[in-house]
Amino acid sequence: MTLSPSTRSAVPPFAVMSILSRVAELRAAGRDVISLCAGEPAAGAPSDVRRRLAELMSGPAPLGYSETLGIRPLREAISGHYDRWYGLAVDPGSVVVTTGSSGAFTLAFLAAFDAGDRVALTRPGYPAYRNILTALGCEVSELDCGPAERFQPSVAILERAHAEAPLAGLVLASPANPTGTMVSSDELAAITAWCRETGVRLVSDEIYHGITGSGPELAGGHGSCAWTTDRTALVVSSFSKYWGMTGWRLGWCLVPDDLSSGFDALAGNFALCAPVPAQHAALGAFTERSYAEAATAVETFADARQLVLAALPELGWGAVAPADGAFYVYAELGGALGEYPDSVAWCAALLETEGVAVTPGTDFDAVRGGGTVRLSLAAGPDAVAAALVRIRRFQARNAP
CATH class of the missing domain: 3.90.1150.10 (Aspartate Aminotransferase, domain 1)
Structure with missing residues (x-):
């Protein structure tokens, strides 16, 4: 054979x-x-993150497995970050710390979609979305979003794609990779409302938040968080971009209540937990100096x-x-x-x-x-x- x-x-x-x-x-x-x-x-x-890691490595603290969803102090610090930037109250229980945003996307796609589900992405867009979904057996619907659309989807574009064949999900990135374009607060609200009314699960990639322009429509320069208008969305972010911690392989996901148990089970089976030294050191990312x-x-x-x-x-x-x-x-x-x-x-x-x-x-x-x-x-x-x-x-x- x-x-x-x-x-x-x-x-x-x-x-x-x-x-x-x-x-x-x-x-x-x-x-x-x-x-x-x-x-x-x-x-x-940031220097405070490096300092914390040095202290961890020279101290007696055990660095074995953490809770699957991440150490409690880090999940609380991430919750506080949402209050700081967006004035948004996020229950630390909704925060899952992951092995980079890549780990968050894999878990999000597994928790939200079944093989054969049709998930929309913009083109051009980050290739790993498409490739992970394809490897998981999902059908990818590429939304052609060029200069005329400022490289971002609209409700009208989504309605056309959904009419061709029902969508189960949408991956939205703002700011987007590779273009850097964003959707405004009003546009995001319209898209999240359409997803909620149509039964389409939104996965919002917000890993470039903080690396944005300024203006009232961009919520003080940090971008508009999808969790503000839709607690059924999955919101993915990371320490890699704003804090420059690419090799630390540490990200997070805000997980809606209906996906929390499945997300927990998947995370425990796939990675047990995110890198523990990185989790403890990342508490230093939320200082004023950082x-x-x-x-x-x-x-x-x-x-x-x-x-x-x-x-x-x-x-x-x-x-x-x-x-x-x-x-x-x-x-x-x-x-x-x-x-x-x-x-x-x-x-x-x-x-x-x-x-x-x-x-x-x-x-x-x-x-x-x-x-x-x-x-x-x-x-x-x-x-x-x-x-x-x-x-x-x-x-x-x-x-x-």
Whole structure:
């Protein structure tokens, strides 16, 4: 009998991680590489988080398994964070600490959807949503949301998709990856109301909250939390972006009452608990100093974005998504694509010849992504400025 891999594992790799592997190979060979491909803030974890970890490692405290849902002090601190940013009372019992937001999405999809359920996503969008849902046997309905829609869904778009075949769920990201665009408070309220009335489960990705613009429609610059208007939604967030704690693998999910027991059971079977040292150290993320350090990092992302926007006329790139938040620039290459057949080849050549890693748009949009790229600004303005010098040189050498 011939053995074969599962069909569920036949999902595309996450291109960012493949590019990071190549970056590591080039650096190991002595190459100087500037990486603008991953959403990984250069500043890293706040100083109070690092201090707490050092104390934990040098102290007698046992670091065995925690409660499946996370240590109580951290769940209470996350609850307090919602009060601080949104004036929102969240029961710590509704907070589940997870192994990164990736763990939260896997658990959320398992708890909310069955195999065969149809779940809507925007295109372009974060590829792991699609790939996790596909591996779990769900049917993915991609909503074509381009510049005319500001890369975000609307009730009208959802109604059309639901009329084609009933939807069981919607994954909404605001700010979104790769575009950085957001839905306003009013738009979010309309979408959550439509989901509730139609029986569509909303999964709200809010991991880039805090890395946003300002204005009354953005709730003081943090974004609009879906939990405000819909306690049946699943709200996913993370320590990775605002606090720069990517490698700590720590996220959380606000879980509605009807999914709490299933979420608990799944979490206990899948991971037992989130990384315990990271949980204890993460209590340091909620100090005044940590909030201030994170806010300073956010300012550097805005500075880096201005560098890219100012360079666009010389680069000759096309349209750019009007990012409201996050730390990306998602742009059409236009005529700068030159002799290369698509952005995959363009990005590969840029990395190999100039040592600059950016992500081709095909990772986010299988239809139009061949003409787009995503630059991560998380490395900061100095790295972005140096990368732009190399990109200009690359394009000049390959100009017709």
